[in-house]
Amino acid sequence: MRRLSLFALLAVVLAVVLAVPLRAQSTAHEKLAREVYKQLIEINTVDSVGSVTKAVEALAVRFKAAGFPDADIHVLIPTNAPTKGNLVVRYRGRGGVGAPKPLLLLAHLDVVAALRADWPRDPFTLNEENGFFLGRGTSDDKSMASIFATNLLWMKQEGVVPDRDIILALTADEEGGSSNGAHWIATEHKDLIDAEYAINEGGDGALINGKPVTNGVQAAEKVSVNFTFTALNSGGHSSMPRPDNAIYALTKALLKVSEFEFPVVLNPVTTAYLLQSSKAMPDPAVAAAMKAIVANPKDKKANAILAKDAFVHSVLRTTCVATRLAGGHANNALPQTATSNVNCRIEPTSTYEYVKSTLERVVGDTGVKITLIGNALKGVVGAPPSAVPAEFLGAVTAITKKMWGDIPVVPNMSTGATDGRYMREAGIPTFGVSGLFYEGEERNMHGRDEKIRVKSYYDGLAFLDQLVRTLTVKTKM
């Protein structure tokens, strides 16, 4: 008996600990958000098989029904890509002389492919289980897309008149594909989205043991560039090897790259990232190294400590790494060609020329030729980090404090890429902030069982609602 009751007690304790309470959708605002979210998740917007246009049209119906005039709802479909539609909606502000430029809300509607066979549940159904929303796009990026759309519909219903226009742009092909909507609109329809600055994905909050510890603001991105390394040789019969050999030459060059580390280069965003992160670091040695490297980017000891974390290592500098390898043409012939792809993530104040000439210096006299390939021609390096305006950072910090307590707001630079870079190139400073919090491995966008905490979703809804209102409604009492 005693054993049993102890077991029963343990079971109760465990049940209490493990049960993530289902959060009631208490408000009509939250109900609307869930409805829009569900609608978006359940429209397949995968590049190859889905249609972003369908999602765009479904939302356009909602904006029309909410009373937005037709002239302010733009369904923009590139002629050569009928499934790659984009939506731009303008929420009119008071306007008039001296009205500030609009605020742009940017989110993408396309998602990464998800195969039913790979998932334990249908990726294109909004599932709610154990305190999580699960499904493709629940995190990336239909959470923000549905939140932005809902908040504008909600403001409209409440009759809010902002001091400036608010523009919503929901776009296609952020995840790849032939018709990137953000780039296309910024090039072909800039007048529709021109704004003082934009809010985008790329900035999340971090949880440790369910507790919020930092809230992030993305203000810069690295740029991905590929180089082909090529070694050529006259070749010959493999029975008579010579010291000169295309595969050996390429290997020597790649080993030199593996041993080379680009110098630390900080910009205002990464500097702020290091200083703010140092406040939330559990390891005092890491916290001290973060401060030390800001004081002196050449500090070798600090660099050695920080380099142990692959993300921080990449935040501090340009990185280049071999990602593919090919060579030779027959088992019994000396190789005539050996090639490798070297992928570089260039810090945004750098240039292609600098990176290429640095790599050339590093490989030295190995005879390997380095050529730039891919999107480098678009001139993407140089989209400058966006200096975070005081009004914006102040609002993010105040709302963060109100909602989650005194946790640091950490500006950051993505080591990957978002559509923010196209906006920055078009002269619209862009900041990633969402108020969506994740814990460790939960943050599995692009993966199987993509998910977000239900509480995080509704908190993000409230956070972005308050942020957009703070930045656009400044009615003097």
Ligand SMILES: [Zn+2]
């Ligand atoms: Zn995304």
